[in-house]
Amino acid sequence: MKKKIFILILFVGVIIGLIISYISYETITRTGTAKFCVICHEMAPMRASFDQDVHGGTGKTGIRANCVDCHLPHNNLMNYIFTKAKNGSIEVGAHFFGDVDTFDWQNHREGRAKFVFDDGCKKCHTNYTTNEKFSAKARQMHQHYNALIGTDKELGCASCHAEVGHHGLNNMLNIYKPEHPLYEKGSEKEKLKINEKLYGKGSIN
Amino acid sequence: MILFFYTLTMKLNYIFKKGGMKVRILFSLLGIFIFSLVSLGAANKISTALVNESTVVPITHELREKYPIKPHHAKLSLDCIHCHDGQGKDPEKFEAIGDEGCLACHGSKQKVALRTGFMDSFHTNPHNSFHDGLAYHCDDCHQVHQPSKNSCLECHEKELPNWMKKVTP
Numbered sequence: 400m401k402k403k404i405f406i407l408i409l410f411v412g413v414i415i416g417l418i419i420s421y422i423s424y425e426t427i428t429r430t431g432t433a434k435f436c437v438i439c440h441e442m443a444p445m446r447a448s449f450d451q452d453v454h455g456g457t458g459k460t461g462i463r464a465n466c467v468d469c470h471l472p473h474n475n476l477m478n479y480i481f482t483k484a485k486n487g488s489i490e491v492g493a494h495f496f497g498d499v500d501t502f503d504w505q506n507h508r509e510g511r512a513k514f515v516f517d518d519g520c521k522k523c524h525t526n527y528t529t530n531e532k533f534s535a536k537a538r539q540m541h542q543h544y545n546a547l548i549g550t551d552k553e554l555g556c557a558s559c560h561a562e563v564g565h566h567g568l569n570n571m572l573n574i575y576k577p578e579h580p581l582y583e584k585g586s587e588k589e590k591l592k593i594n595e596k597l598y599g600k601g602s603i604n
Numbered sequence: 605m606i607l608f609f610y611t612l613t614m615k616l617n618y619i620f621k622k623g624g625m626k627v628r629i630l631f632s633l634l635g636i637f638i639f640s641l642v643s644l645g646a647a648n649k650i651s652t653a654l655v656n657e658s659t660v661v662p663i664t665h666e667l668r669e670k671y672p673i674k675p676h677h678a679k680l681s682l683d684c685i686h687c688h689d690g691q692g693k694d695p696e697k698f699e700a701i702g703d704e705g706c707l708a709c710h711g712s713k714q715k716v717a718l719r720t721g722f723m724d725s726f727h728t729n730p731h732n733s734f735h736d737g738l739a740y741h742c743d744d745c746h747q748v749h750q751p752s753k754n755s756c757l758e759c760h761e762k763e764l765p766n767w768m769k770k771v772t773p
Binding site: 534536539540543547552554558559562567569570573574579580581582584585 | 679680681682683686689708709718719720721722723725726728765766767768
C-alpha cells in the first residue's frame with residue numbers, strides 16, 4: 400500500500416512538474432520575440448535597424464535572432480529570468496509614464512557593452528578566436544578580448560562591434576532624433592514611413 | 605587497470621546487495637554529482653584554453669604622455685602593437701599606419717561612409733564627401749596621437765555647426 404501511494408505521489412508530482420515547466424517555457428519564449436518586446440519597449444529606431452541587420456533575418460538563410468538572445472544574460476537561468484523581469488517592469492513604467500522624446504538614445508549607446516551580453520553572442524559565435532575566415536587583425540583583436548576577460552579592463556563584444564544587430568543604427572537614430580538642425584528637414588516624413596512599415600498604416604506610434 | 609575496475613565493481617555489487625535500495629539511490633546521486641562536476645570543470649577548461657597573450661611592447665608613463673591615444677581607443681585598452689604590429693619593438697621608430705591600417709579594424713571606406721549615411725541626402729557626409737567621394741584619407745581629419753582636425757571647417761566654418769560636431773573624434 401505504502402509503495403503504491405509513493406508511486407502515485409511520484410507520478411502526480413512529475414505531471415505537475417511537467418505542466419509547470421511547460422507553462423514557464425511557453426511564457427519565457429513567447430515573451431522573447433521582437434514583436435512582443437516593442438509593445439512596451441520604446442525603441443522604434445532600434446527595431447527598424449534590427450530589421451536591416453543580418454541578425455534580423457536579412458542574411459541568405461533568413462535566420463533571425465530575438466532581442467533576448469543578445470540583451471539578456473545567458474549564464475544561468477535564474478539570472479535570465481530575474482533580468483527579464485527587472486527590465487520588463489522598468490520598460491512598462493517608461494512606456495506608460497515616461498516621455499519618449501526625452502530619451503537620449505545616442506548617449507545610452509555608450510553603455511552598450513553592459514546591455515549586450517557576450518554569453519549570448521558566444522552561444523552562436525563559438526569560434527570567434529579561431530575562425531580562419533576572419534582577417535588576421537580580427538583574430539588578433541579577439542585574442543586581446545579574451546586576454547582581458549576577468550580583468551578590470553574587460554571588454555564586451557559591442558565595445559568594438561558598435562552597431563552589431565542593428566545595421567545603420569546611427570542613421571536611424573538621426574532620423575528619429577536628429578542630432579543637428581540640418582537633418583530635421585524631412586525627418587518627420589521619413590519617420591512616419593518607417594513607423595508604417597513597423598506598426599502598420601495609420602499608426603501614431 | 606582492468607583488474608582494479610573488476611574488483612571495484614565486485615565490491616560495489618557486494619555493498620549494494622547488503623545495503624539495499626537506499627545505498628543504491630545514494631550511489632547513483634553521488635555518480636550524477638561527480639559527473640556534473642567533471643563536465644563543469646571540462647567546460648571551464650575549454651573556455652580558458654582560448655586565452656593566448658600576444659607579445660606586447662611595454663608602455664611606460666612617458667610613452668603614454670608622448671603618444672596619447674583617443675578615449676575610444678583607450679577604452680579598449682589597445683597597445684602599441686595592435687596598430688603597429690610588424691614594425692619592431694622600438695616605439696620611436698613606429699610609422700603611421702595609413703588608411704589600410706585604420707580600415708583593418710574599421711572595415712572599409714564604404715562601411716565608414718554608411719555609418720554616417722543619413723548625411724548623404726544633404727551632401728554633408730564627410731566620409732562620402734560632396735567634393736571627393738571616398739577619396740579622402742582617414743588622417744586628413746582623424747589623428748590618433750594628437751588632436752584631430754575637422755577639415756570641412758576650412759571652408760564651411762559658418763554652416764558647419766548645423767551639420768555636425770565641430771570637434772572630430
